[in-house]
Amino acid sequence: MNPKRCAACKYLRRRCPKDCVFSPYFPPNDPQKFACVHRIYGAGNVSKMLQQLPDQTRAEAVESLCFEAKCRVDDPVYGCVGIIHLLKTQIQKTQNELAKTQAEIAVSQTKLSQTQNSDFM
């Protein structure tokens, strides 16, 4: 048994076993991290998800779960789908600007070549 409970076991008010699935990823100095994940997914679901993953991928999975949970807490309606939407909007806007700039470049280059042609005459 871990002498110092992980944040998850502290939150759940239970003993923290040596093989606690949460303890490598939810250190006791960051209680909010687990609170957020637990609020959205529930401890049982997170535990199941982690147990289905290889050890070396669990840290990344926890971070992505925390990210999505925080997005959902901040925006209960759209969660991180809101970020996806905004990014897509940003992409579209930038593509429009790119197209406009490319057109302006084409016009400028045409004018420039016309000016150069008339200079030669």
Next chain:
Amino acid sequence: MSSSGNPSSSGGGGPCGACKFLRRKCVAGCIFAPYFDSEQGAAHFAAVHKVFGASNVSKLLQHVPEHKRPDAVVSICFEAQARLRDPIYGCVSHIVSLQQQVVSLQTELSYLQAHLATLELPQPQPPQVPVSSSGSLQALSITDLPSISPSVYDLSSIFEPVMSSTWAMQQQPRPSDHLFGVPSSSNIGGGGELQALAREFIHGGQMPAQPSPGTSGSASTVIKRE
């Protein structure tokens, strides 16, 4: 008995998709009934239940105003499906991919704008890279999450290819140090569009391709606690 229209059991129809999946009685006023029909709703609810859990989703929906619940359900279903497809990164991989596209496009735009400036000015000047409205191009950090509180989103754009030209959002650049100058609010879309989107999603709408971030470092880059 097939239920058309209102799938709630209050009208004498069968159980909603959620209660069907949970094998419980679908009571009048079931919070899931309007959003999970008895036919395909059960499959969608299965994903949601596996990732979030029925009671967590119920609590989430209870804290959302009723007129926003269809959007909430669509986004929850989207995240659940993404997590089942990619148990490690969920829809974060999609965010990373889009973020990389934004960076790439803005770099290209800056270059072209500088090139345009050299063409338009009579004397060569050092290219002035315009300050992009996107602000910092740093990797997405969990501490840089924008406070997104839109009134309504047009969720159809989530399920369309990036090259779609149907968007009509007018965004205001955000002067703060948020990652992409992501606007904090928008007022686009209407209930009809979103309901159509929900139906499209539930009846096998497209999920965007979610390329794996590849190396383990990419998600660490994306999600970085400071």
